Amino acid sequence: MNAASATISSRLAEIAGPSNVSADPAQLEAYEICGKTPGAAVRPGSSEEAAEIVKFAAAEKLAIVPMGARTKLGMGLPPRQYDLALDMTRLDRVIAYDPGDLTLSVEPGTPLRRLEGVLAGHRQFLPLDAPFANRATVGGTIASGVDSPLRQFYGTARDYVLGMEFVTGDGTAAKSGGRVVKNVSGYDLHKVMIGALGTLGVITKINFRTFPLPGATRTFVAGFSSSERALDLRHSVASSPLRPLTVEILSPRAAELLSSDVAAGIEPGPMPPGELSKEQWAVMASFGGTGKILERSELEVRRMAEEAGAAGIAALGDDKGPGAFGRTREFIPIALESSAATTILKLGVLPTRMRQVLDAAAKAADAAELRWAALARGLGVIYFALFPSEEALGRALLAANDILTECAALGGNAAIPWCPAAWKSALPVWGLDRGDFEQMRKLKRVFDPHGILAPGRFAGGI
Amino acid sequence: MNSRLLHNLKKLLGRDGVLYEPEDLMLYEYDGSVETARPNCVVFPRTAAEVVEIVRLANRYLMPLVGRGAGTGLSGGAIARQGGIITSFARMNRILEIDAENQRARVQPGVVNSDLSVATEHLGLHFAPDPSSQKACTIGGNVSENSGGPHTLAYGVTTNHVLALEVVLPTGELLHLGNSALDASGYDLTGLFVGSEGTFGLVTEITVKLTRLPEATKTLLAVYESVDDATETVVEITARGITPAACEMLDGWTIRAVEDYVHAGFPLDCAAILLIEVDGLREAAEYEGAEVAEVCRLHRAREVRVARDACERDLLWKGRKNAFGAVGRLSPTYYTQDGVIPRTKLPATLRRISEIGQKYGFAIGNIFHAGDGNLHPIILFDARDQQQFRNAVAASDEIIQFCIEVGGAITGEHGVGMEKDRLMPLLFSEADLDLMRSVRDVFNPAGLLNPGKILPTPKGCGEIHVRPAPEPARASGPAPA
Numbered sequence: 050m051n052a053a054s055a056t057i058s059s060r061l062a063e064i065a066g067p068s069n070v071s072a073d074p075a076q077l078e079a080y081e082i083c084g085k086t087p088g089a090a091v092r093p094g095s096s097e098e099a100a101e102i103v104k105f106a107a108a109e110k111l112a113i114v115p116m117g118a119r120t121k122l123g124m125g126l127p128p129r130q131y132d133l134a135l136d137m138t139r140l141d142r143v144i145a146y147d148p149g150d151l152t153l154s155v156e157p158g159t160p161l162r163r164l165e166g167v168l169a170g171h172r173q174f175l176p177l178d179a180p181f182a183n184r185a186t187v188g189g190t191i192a193s194g195v196d197s198p199l200r201q202f203y204g205t206a207r208d209y210v211l212g213m214e215f216v217t218g219d220g221t222a223a224k225s226g227g228r229v230v231k232n233v234s235g236y237d238l239h240k241v242m243i244g245a246l247g248t249l250g251v252i253t254k255i256n257f258r259t260f261p262l263p264g265a266t267r268t269f270v271a272g273f274s275s276s277e278r279a280l281d282l283r284h285s286v287a288s289s290p291l292r293p294l295t296v297e298i299l300s301p302r303a304a305e306l307l308s309s310d311v312a313a314g315i316e317p318g319p320m321p322p323g324e325l326s327k328e329q330w331a332v333m334a335s336f337g338g339t340g341k342i343l344e345r346s347e348l349e350v351r352r353m354a355e356e357a358g359a360a361g362i363a364a365l366g367d368d369k370g371p372g373a374f375g376r377t378r379e380f381i382p383i384a385l386e387s388s389a390a391t392t393i394l395k396l397g398v399l400p401t402r403m404r405q406v407l408d409a410a411a412k413a414a415d416a417a418e419l420r421w422a423a424l425a426r427g428l429g430v431i432y433f434a435l436f437p438s439e440e441a442l443g444r445a446l447l448a449a450n451d452i453l454t455e456c457a458a459l460g461g462n463a464a465i466p467w468c469p470a471a472w473k474s475a476l477p478v479w480g481l482d483r484g485d486f487e488q489m490r491k492l493k494r495v496f497d498p499h500g501i502l503a504p505g506r507f508a509g510g511i
Numbered sequence: 512m513n514s515r516l517l518h519n520l521k522k523l524l525g526r527d528g529v530l531y532e533p534e535d536l537m538l539y540e541y542d543g544s545v546e547t548a549r550p551n552c553v554v555f556p557r558t559a560a561e562v563v564e565i566v567r568l569a570n571r572y573l574m575p576l577v578g579r580g581a582g583t584g585l586s587g588g589a590i591a592r593q594g595g596i597i598t599s600f601a602r603m604n605r606i607l608e609i610d611a612e613n614q615r616a617r618v619q620p621g622v623v624n625s626d627l628s629v630a631t632e633h634l635g636l637h638f639a640p641d642p643s644s645q646k647a648c649t650i651g652g653n654v655s656e657n658s659g660g661p662h663t664l665a666y667g668v669t670t671n672h673v674l675a676l677e678v679v680l681p682t683g684e685l686l687h688l689g690n691s692a693l694d695a696s697g698y699d700l701t702g703l704f705v706g707s708e709g710t711f712g713l714v715t716e717i718t719v720k721l722t723r724l725p726e727a728t729k730t731l732l733a734v735y736e737s738v739d740d741a742t743e744t745v746v747e748i749t750a751r752g753i754t755p756a757a758c759e760m761l762d763g764w765t766i767r768a769v770e771d772y773v774h775a776g777f778p779l780d781c782a783a784i785l786l787i788e789v790d791g792l793r794e795a796a797e798y799e800g801a802e803v804a805e806v807c808r809l810h811r812a813r814e815v816r817v818a819r820d821a822c823e824r825d826l827l828w829k830g831r832k833n834a835f836g837a838v839g840r841l842s843p844t845y846y847t848q849d850g851v852i853p854r855t856k857l858p859a860t861l862r863r864i865s866e867i868g869q870k871y872g873f874a875i876g877n878i879f880h881a882g883d884g885n886l887h888p889i890i891l892f893d894a895r896d897q898q899q900f901r902n903a904v905a906a907s908d909e910i911i912q913f914c915i916e917v918g919g920a921i922t923g924e925h926g927v928g929m930e931k932d933r934l935m936p937l938l939f940s941e942a943d944l945d946l947m948r949s950v951r952d953v954f955n956p957a958g959l960l961n962p963g964k965i966l967p968t969p970k971g972c973g974e975i976h977v978r979p980a981p982e983p984a985r986a987s988g989p990a991p992a
Binding site: 287429 | 613615663670686687692693696697702706723725726749751752791795851853880883885919923925927935940942946947954965
């Protein structure tokens with residue numbers, strides 16, 4: 050440790066307490082982002098301490114990366130500079146929960162799973178059931194902008210985050226929104242914090258709207274010989290009066306992956322055996338409500354699946370459904386764990402273009418002789434994973450680029466949230482340049498005038 | 512009015528594209544709020560390119576610029592507080608594209624809210640945000656104000672239904688934010704723009720989500736002898752895990768005003784009614800309707816009526832949506848508040864509102880979105896009487912103060928505008944407001960666009976000012992959501 054970093058550590062220790070500062074290189078490896086490790090890590094115990102740390106970092110021009118359980122640090126670009134890991138896991142309190150008002154205020158380091166327990170006592174939940182849910186914190190899930198299969202019915206975080214408190218890049222504590230389910234008082238600054246990877250502020254509190262748990266659920270798994278038929282079922286469901294909670298389409302290899310041992314290690318809830326076949330495309334759709342609602346849903350889904358040419362359809366109740374849901378929710382970590390160079394594209398497309406985009410992506414991957422798997426959310430978001438072998442790395446890079454360009458040409462939003470660190474500089478990780486990047490850069494300068502918050506991690510080099 | 516500017520505007524938009532005579536301008540000096548201010552001129556562009564040119568001219572002649580839809584807003588958002596050019600979107604009123612399969616529509620800002628739902632009904636779709644002024648208000652205005660409505664409890668407010676925007680910044684730059692496909696990369700600028708009350712940019716095109724019409728709808732009217740019973744019903748419906756599509760409450764005073772005018776069949780001798788709607792699959796509407804009726808009876812509803820057909824349902828809604836018009840008949844002026852509170856605080860808040868009314872000697876009617884705790888107390892007063900005007904503002908401020916004390920906010924759906932900017936410091940710190948100001952300056956650096964809105968002028972921070980009384984005798988504005 051040199052003299053400068055010793056001074057930094059002692060100042061951090063003054064703010065957060067010596068036991069909450071790490072400067073030992075062995076410990077700091079846990080905070081690595083794309084091959085870069087910080088000079089120190091600090092774990093503030095309050096929003097005031099977090100603000101103090103940011104203020105200090107701003108004065109010293111130290112680059113900070115805020116984080117929770119560190120499950121998604123591989124997303125985005127490597128930081129240009131990385132001096133300080135701001136570990137928010139000690140801010141883990143549920144500040145207020147008012148079930149009658151359907152509102153919840155939590156600190157960002159609260160584990161998602163712990164919240165589940167708190168809310169379930171009042172038969173409520175937060176539809177933020179996103180990848181890495183078994184380990185992730187609320188703050189990291191919000192800051193990384195990952196989505197849940199439940200977005201089909203409940204929308205994404207932007208639809209149920211009511212307000213936030215955060216610390217901007219000069220150490221100022223600020224807030225927007227509130228703690229009521231309907232509110233137009235002031236600008237919705239919290240909207241831009243969602244998915245910003247901590248580049249605009251350090252989130253210190255998040256207010257949510259909560260939702261009643263559906264009475265009972267039933268999940269249907271239908272197998273198809275082609276993506277086209279699977280998408281036909283998606284279309285029928287979308288055009289019907291049914292209100293599914295989730296609609297997920299899985300490629301044969303995705304189905305295979307979700308039943309693998311790797312998957313079991315990530316989501317211990319068991320995948321019901323025999324429901325997913327590695328020879329078939331599958332549609333998994335779940336519904337919630339009373340017995341009568343579920344019966345009607347089943348009747349309609351079975352009819353529509355048959356019309357779409359399903360090879361078979363199974364209905365899973367509350368005993369087996371959650372396992373199947375958990376596995377599909379964890380598609381991203383399962384795919385990442387399955388190969389050393391897994392590259393996952395996220396393709397946002399109009400639902401009617403999903404087939405074209407899936408075909409184009411599959412064609413590009415096949416032409417490059419790459420193994421691939423796809424999971425598509427029925428609303429029009431495709432996660433397309435490539436699993437290149439050691440000798441296929443060059444081809445994978447080209448294929449990822451091709452798919453991204455193809456998707457953009459079809460009017461979609463394409464990005465590459467996960468790929469090997471070494472490729473980050475060669476791939477348009479955040480997608481092709483958009484006309485509004487310049488406004489985003491200006492916004493960044495307002496929130497982070499010294500450019501110390503996760504510099505370089507975000508879209509457009511922000 | 513600068514004659515060169517006028518000449519240039521006429522050259523750009525044609526003679527009939529510019530209004531500047533005092534008698535014409537009078538029609539544009541107010542909206543649905545109690546404020547007024549006269550613009551220097553009103554212009555009517557037909558294209559985004561014309562909007563860009565208007566913005567350039569405003570910059571050249573340093574004229575403030577204010578966008579305007581139908582002028583039904585309730586917080587002065589479309590009023591030229593400091594004079595200048597009002598850009599009316601009345602001629603940009605085309606539905607550009609309806610994509611039924613993807614449940615999207617692309618519209619110009621001047622499209623009337625309910626026109627989009629009418630145009631998509633045969634496809635089994637609608638545009639879900641439904642402010643009470645939906646037959647007049649425009650989608651551009653809804654985007655600016657992030658408008659709500661009775662059905663936002665289950666379906667969300669405007670921001671939940673907007674995917675992409677084309678905007679002209681006050682610098683003259685034309686920008687595309689978001690995309691009709693989901694999850695565009697980068698910061699959610701679309702989400703930031705919606706509800707910015709026309710202070711970031713002029714919206715020239717909007718891509719919205721369309722929502723499938725429910726298979727079945729059940730509308731219930733529950734009649735109560737006590738306001739507390741009605742509010743407790745609302746709390747218990749939530750506790751049972753039911754999110755009604757709408758849950759509206761009217762107090763006895765308001766019911767009598769409405770019934771006299773609309774003849775919706777509301778009982779005249781009760782303390783409150785709840786208008787509750789559940790929808791979805793037939794089975795879901797059936798089940799939730801029965802549950803809701805049971806909860807109403809458990810909480811001593813004297814009568815629970817279920818609309819038998821669409822006709823009865825429409826009549827009940829007509830009573831609700833025309834309530835403000837009905838109240839307007841009773842008083843030269845009324846002032847509608849828009850505070851929002853955690854719904855479990857409803858009984859206490861209504862008691863407090865009643866006390867405040869007694870203290871100042873006003874009749875205060877209550878009509879509100881009970882399901883999401885969004886209040887609309889209506890204070891009846893005579894604006895010609897300066898003392899009454901000041902008292903109405905004071906009473907309204909006390910109500911807002913109480914809303915904040917119980918954990919609420921100053922506006923649920925009407926916007927801050929020029930009416931509640933002075934109340935913002937009750938909710939936000941100087942640092943919060945500074946940050947909001949800096950964010951506004953990113954898009955609107957010279958402050959040319961809609962000046963004097965949302966953010967209090969720094970010198971006025973923390974003070975409560977009494978506005979000058981408006982011109983006398985303009986009875987009531989259009990209906991709020």
